[in-house]
Amino acid sequence: MAVTFRIPSYLATFAKGDSSVVLQDVPATVQDALSALWMQCPGLRDRIVDEQGEVRQHINIFVGNECIRFTGGLTTTVPDGSEILIVPAVSGG
Amino acid sequence: MPSVHHVSTANGDVLLLIGTMKGLFVLRSNRARKHWETGGPYSVGSPVYAAAFDQRNGRRRLWWAQQSFRWGTILNSSDDFGKTSTEPETYSIKFPAESGVALKNIWQINLNAPDQPDTIFCGVEPAALFVSRDAGSSWSLVEGLFNHPHRPKWVPGGGGLCLHTIVPDPVDHKRMTVAISTAGAYRTDDGGATWQARNQGIRAEFLPEKYPEFGQCVHKIVQHPAQPQRLFLQNHWGLYRSDDGGDSWKDIANGVPSDFGFCMVAHPHDPDTVYIVPIESDEYRCTPQGKLRVYRTRNAGASWEPLTRGLPQKNALETILRDSLAADTLDPAGIYFGTRSGKVYGSNDEGKSWQLILEGLPPVVCVKAAVVGGSGKPTARAAKKTARKVRPKPKAVKKPAGRKVARARAK
Numbered sequence: 001m002a003v004t005f006r007i008p009s010y011l012a013t014f015a016k017g018d019s020s021v022v023l024q025d026v027p028a029t030v031q032d033a034l035s036a037l038w039m040q041c042p043g044l045r046d047r048i049v050d051e052q053g054e055v056r057q058h059i060n061i062f063v064g065n066e067c068i069r070f071t072g073g074l075t076t077t078v079p080d081g082s083e084i085l086i087v088p089a090v091s092g093g
Numbered sequence: 094m095p096s097v098h099h100v101s102t103a104n105g106d107v108l109l110l111i112g113t114m115k116g117l118f119v120l121r122s123n124r125a126r127k128h129w130e131t132g133g134p135y136s137v138g139s140p141v142y143a144a145a146f147d148q149r150n151g152r153r154r155l156w157w158a159q160q161s162f163r164w165g166t167i168l169n170s171s172d173d174f175g176k177t178s179t180e181p182e183t184y185s186i187k188f189p190a191e192s193g194v195a196l197k198n199i200w201q202i203n204l205n206a207p208d209q210p211d212t213i214f215c216g217v218e219p220a221a222l223f224v225s226r227d228a229g230s231s232w233s234l235v236e237g238l239f240n241h242p243h244r245p246k247w248v249p250g251g252g253g254l255c256l257h258t259i260v261p262d263p264v265d266h267k268r269m270t271v272a273i274s275t276a277g278a279y280r281t282d283d284g285g286a287t288w289q290a291r292n293q294g295i296r297a298e299f300l301p302e303k304y305p306e307f308g309q310c311v312h313k314i315v316q317h318p319a320q321p322q323r324l325f326l327q328n329h330w331g332l333y334r335s336d337d338g339g340d341s342w343k344d345i346a347n348g349v350p351s352d353f354g355f356c357m358v359a360h361p362h363d364p365d366t367v368y369i370v371p372i373e374s375d376e377y378r379c380t381p382q383g384k385l386r387v388y389r390t391r392n393a394g395a396s397w398e399p400l401t402r403g404l405p406q407k408n409a410l411e412t413i414l415r416d417s418l419a420a421d422t423l424d425p426a427g428i429y430f431g432t433r434s435g436k437v438y439g440s441n442d443e444g445k446s447w448q449l450i451l452e453g454l455p456p457v458v459c460v461k462a463a464v465v466g467g468s469g470k471p472t473a474r475a476a477k478k479t480a481r482k483v484r485p486k487p488k489a490v491k492k493p494a495g496r497k498v499a500r501a502r503a504k
Contacts, residue, residue, distance in 0.1 A: 010164075014182065043182035047164040050195035051187045058163045088163045 001080040003027060005037055007044070008088055014043030030061060031074040033084055048086060058089040099176045100132035104466030107421050109439075109450075110155070111431055112141035112459030117157045119175055120450065126427050126441035129450050135175050138162070142416070145202040146463040147228070149210035153465075156213070156229065158199035166196050168215070170229060186215055186223050186232050192239070194219050201416070203259040207266060216256035220247055220273045222285070237286045243276065243307050250274035250310050250329070257415060258311070262338075263318035270314060270324065270339050277309035278326070280339050291335075294342035298330045312415045313357040317364035319479045325367045325394065327357040327415075329375060334394045345394025350381040356418035360443070361426050362475040363482050365393045368400075368420070368428055368444060370413040378412050385409040387418075387430070389444050403447035404438065411436075414458055421462040424475040431457025 005021040015021055021040055027033040038045040049055055053074075061068045062085040068076040078084065100121040102108065109120040109129070116134030135141075136159035143158040155171045168185050171178040188194050201216035211228040222235040247254055255274055262268035267284040270291065277292040290307040297309045310329030317323065326333040326342060332352045333342040346352035351371040360366035369388050373381040380386065384406045386399040412433040421427040429439045435454035440447045 046184040046187070050165060051190060052193070052195050053190075054195065056163065056165055 001026065003033060003078055003081070004083050005033070006083055006085040008086055010088070011044055011047060011086070014047065015041045026080045027078050029074065030063065030068055030076045030078060030084065033078050034074070060087045060089050061085070062087060094137055095134060097134065097137075097175075098132050100130050100174055102174055102465045106465045107423065107427060108146055108463045108465055109419070109429055109437070110144035110146060110157070110459070110461040110463075111437060111451075111454065111457060112144050112157065112416075112461075113431075113435070113455040113457050114140045115455035117141040117144060117159075117175075118451075118454065119155070120437070124423060126421075126423075126439060127448070129439075131451060132175055135171070135178065136161075136169060140198075140458065142458050143199050143202045143215070144459055144461050145204050145213075146461065147204050147213070148463070148466070149204065150228070152228070154229075156202050158202065158215075160198045166198050166217075168199060168202075168229070185225075185229070186217065188221070189234060192234070194221075197253060198255065200255045200257040201259050203261065205259075205263070206261045207263050209266070214259045214261070214269075216259050216271065218253045218255035219249075220244070220254045220256040220276060222256055222259070222271060224285070235285045237281065238271070238279065238288050241279070241288055243290065246308070247273060247276040248308075258314050260314055260316050260324070262321050263316075264321050268338070270316075272311040272314050272326075274312065274329075275308060275310040277307045277311050278314060278339055279307075291339035292342070293340065294344075295326065295328055295333055296331055312355045315357050315359040315367060317359045317479075319483050320364040323364065323393070325357060325359065327354050327369055329353065332369070332394070345390070347395060348397045349388050350386075354413075355415040356413050356430065358418045358420050358428070361420050361422045362424060362478045363391070364479065365482055366391045367394070368418060369397075370418060370430060372412065379410040380412075383408050383410055385411050385438075387428070387440075387444055387447075400440075400444040400447070402445065403440075403449075416459045416461075417457050419460045419462040422464055422467055422475075424478070427462060429460050429462055431460045433457065 003023045007015045023036050107122050111118040116137045119132035120129045122129045140160040141157050145156045147154040159167045169178050198218040199215050203214040206212035213225045215223045221239050223232045225232045258272035260270040268282050270280045272278050279288045280291045281288045292309045295309045296303045313327045315325050322338045324335040330353050332346040334345045335342045349371050354369050354372045357369050367390050385404040386401050388397045390397045413430050418430040425443045427441050428444050431437045433456045437451040438447050439450045
């Protein structure tokens with residue numbers, strides 16, 4: 001099994017043009033998953049988290065159907081076979 | 094998404110970089126500055142609070158700061174007037190992890206370091222200064238300012254805690270003044286290692302102590318390179334001049350309808366001439382009496398005159414923000430400003446008359462002007478004009494009797 005990131009279309013440029021990135025080594029937490037993602041696609045990092053490692057305000061990360069804001073943030077556990085979705089928030093002006 | 098048009102430029106053309114809340118527009122005209130071609134938008138959908146055109150060392154590079162609502166703040170560049178742009182894989186301006194803060198916005202891109210054609214400064218939010226010594230390839234935080242003991246007591250103004258103005262001394266390479274809202278003016282005399290608050294005489298209407306060492310809400314500072322000791326300052330309530338490099342400031346709100354305002358620009362060839370657009374109050378923040386008036390002093394603040402020809406004089410409830418007033422370097426100089434209502438006005442005769450260049454834009458937050466192929470230095474004729482104006486001692490400021498200026502109520 002593996003864990004798969006779903007990448008929004010705007011960021012595909014920084015994921016070698018792909019809309020998904022597969023992690024073969026199953027991470028324990030979202031934090032671990034993101035660290036592995038940065039290794040494969042370094043251009044994604046600054047766009048998803050700030051210098052302090054915080055997920056940017058208007059980006060949501062889901063593990064399956066659950067937004068990590070309500071499940072422990074970056075310490076949220078990642079079950080084997082999960083999909084992690086990076087989703088721009090529905091907000092703006 | 095809107096269709097994007099790219100301008101083609103020739104040497105001698107005038108460029109206007111218009112940063113809006115929904116992207117950057119690039120306007121081009123010839124020397125006559127009567128007809129304008131509109132390029133852009135670039136970074137569609139994102140606020141662009143800072144832009145600059147770098148033509149030092151043979152470059153023709155547009156810089157602009159894209160404050161992406163989702164993806165953070167990115168410093169972009171283009172070497173072909175926007176046709177292609179470089180969005181770095183990893184962001185070039187970032188706070189060190191150990192700083193404990195994260196970049197919110199870039200408010201100023203400054204290319205005016207004297208005789209250092211690869212040096213660029215950026216003023217950012219939260220208030221800090223970044224410098225690049227290799228034409229923008231790499232950047233570092235100016236630690237001397239970031240570690241200033243006053244910093245924990247700086248508080249954000251309405252626009253955030255931002256370093257929005259950078260004034261490198263044109264003669265002394267180690268001296269620079271910056272302005273921070275809300276902290277005031279700070280100056281270094283040792284190349285950025287140490288910084289001192291330079292706010293003596295500037296009032297802080299919103300604090301119990303009206304003349305504190307720091308905490309003022311300075312909105313803009315300008316300087317003419319021919320007179321580096323003289324600075325002009327538009328404050329959150331207050332219009333000032335310093336004749337000693339910022340050591341002390343004198344009130345020069347003589348004959349303006351309000352001493353509140355945001356923007357200010359120096360005439361490129363006349364060190365006595367400065368332009369502002371007064372705003373009625375810090376609550377209302379619109380042009381007084383519904384009249385859109387640029388004010389100009391030609392005697393270093395001893396008096397100000399309204400410039401109105403071609404500008405609406407009724408129902409014009411406009412706001413012109415701190416970086417939305419600019420001048421080109423031609424002779425006669427072009428003066429330009431953009432409004433929060435999305436209009437861009439220009440004058441090709443130093444403010445005598447104005448034309449509406451463009452309307453219907455998103456709110457304008459930044460206007461910069463440049464002459465393509467120009468060195469940024471004045472022509473021989475303009476330099477002569479400047480030399481005639483530079484006097485060994487500045488005139489003393491005298492307040493004309495009987496002139497009323499709208500000031501903060503508490504004063």
